[in-house]
Amino acid sequence: MKVLVCIGHVPDTTSKINFANNDTEFDSNGIQYVINPHDEFTLARAMFLKEKQGASLTVVNVGPSTTETTLRKSLAIGADNAIRINAEPKDSLFVAQQIAKVAKDGAYDLVMAGKESIDYNGGMVPGLMASILGVPFVNAVVGVDVDGDKISVTREIDGGKETVSATLPVVIAGQKGLVKEEELRIPNMRGIMMARKKPLTVVEPDGDFTMTEFVKFEKPEVKSACKMVSADNVGELIDLLHNEAKAI
């Protein structure tokens, strides 16, 4: 079984977000980049497919050479090889087209991604890829079992869970819950040493399709000061919520 895991290179969750160039682009000054958290869950689950079912694991991303640190980290966690598509990720459709081509050319059985990136939050790339490839797609996945060419996938739905089955190849988008928190992988020294020798292939993008363009960024307005209520007069809070905020 060949598994392709998409790895986003995103600002650490603690990052303060700023914009540059008259608010037209993200200010990467002083930003630490990490594997997209949803992709971390997916990669950890993919590692079980490798360790328990002998799957081969390729990680892929679309980005300039600066994103290779994140791919190397994924190799240190245990992926077998990496592919970097050498382009600025212009929008979700562009990224999806590029990765779909790699997935098709490499005849991958299972393409796994996080359900969204924590930077642009489109939540579109996995579904776009599946549609471009013409294969089934399951979103917000919290459970996966592969048996031969059959896959059983549990997804979160509004207010519950649903389990579906399909025939490979399939694209799934994972999230928190796909593995337990303690099953997330942290690269160890041996992994980091081995990662240096693993193949990281750079391929050039194919085509230039986009559907959207980010033109301006802004930060939400800062809230006005918090109205404090004394802990000795809790009833006042309920009065305020009822009469002033009309929220209860």
Added chain:
Amino acid sequence: MSVLIYAESWNGKFKKTSFEAISYGVDLASKMDSEAIALTINAESVEELYKYGVAKVISVKNDSLKSFATNSFAGVVKEVADSISAHTIVMLASSNVNSFAPSLSIEWDASLATGVIAEPASFEPFTVNRKVFSNKAHADVVLSKENKVLVVAQNSFGVIENEVSGSSEEFNVSPSDGNVSVESTEMASGKVNLMDAEIVVSAGRGMKSGDNWAMIEEMADLLGAGTACSKPVSDIGWRSHEEHVGQTGKNIAPNLYFAIGISGAIQHVAGVNSSKVIVAINTDEEAPIFKAADYGIVGDAFKVVPELIEKIRTLKG
């Protein structure tokens, strides 16, 4: 030309989000000099939608659409959009909409924007404002294709009542077979769905132990609220990960959000700061949650929450 609005239902009943979709789509259509037309799939009382200003409803009834697959839903919405020469499709975010919107945009050759929080700021070029960086920022995005699919974030536009007299027609579709088979569905029973909740009572490490959640649940019950928690609480396993709200958990936007014993790390605030009113209860007056909150009490949750429960009980009579 028309704007097609997808009004989502579950087991035949409209989801609350479908009314917000209609409200948004009707207003958008009038600004674009277009007709607003709603689409329902296996919904029962389609006339409920007239209350929100849509006068024409296309009702699809088809047994094979009773279980969800992205390809069959995308195909049907595209078929209806083409039949009425729609230029824009409006949907409200939900688990199923988020799942099939990308496929719809490919099949219909449309530009797709998700996390939309306002009506287009301009039509030439077609520009919408959406959430980015997990709600730490917003962005103006230009949709370059002629066809557009907008997925609007929940509670960003609101529900607007505007009763009209309307009519509905049944529309026959021939959906392609779903490319996944639903094996089982398991709904959480007796709990308010966090994504639909008007009020959310959320608690953090300040609760000291997972055994101390009875008062949080009691308060939520009294308010008809959903319960949520911070990331550390779900990581430790005091509460299930489904309750985790924040940057890497659920992003919620209720009317009223209680953050109890939650310090308010930037990742937490990102997931909840679309809430209309935020109440923070924390022993530490320096806790960053007070910067995000509208109302605050510096105090011990174990003393404050039981008193709140009493006051709410009195209020609710």
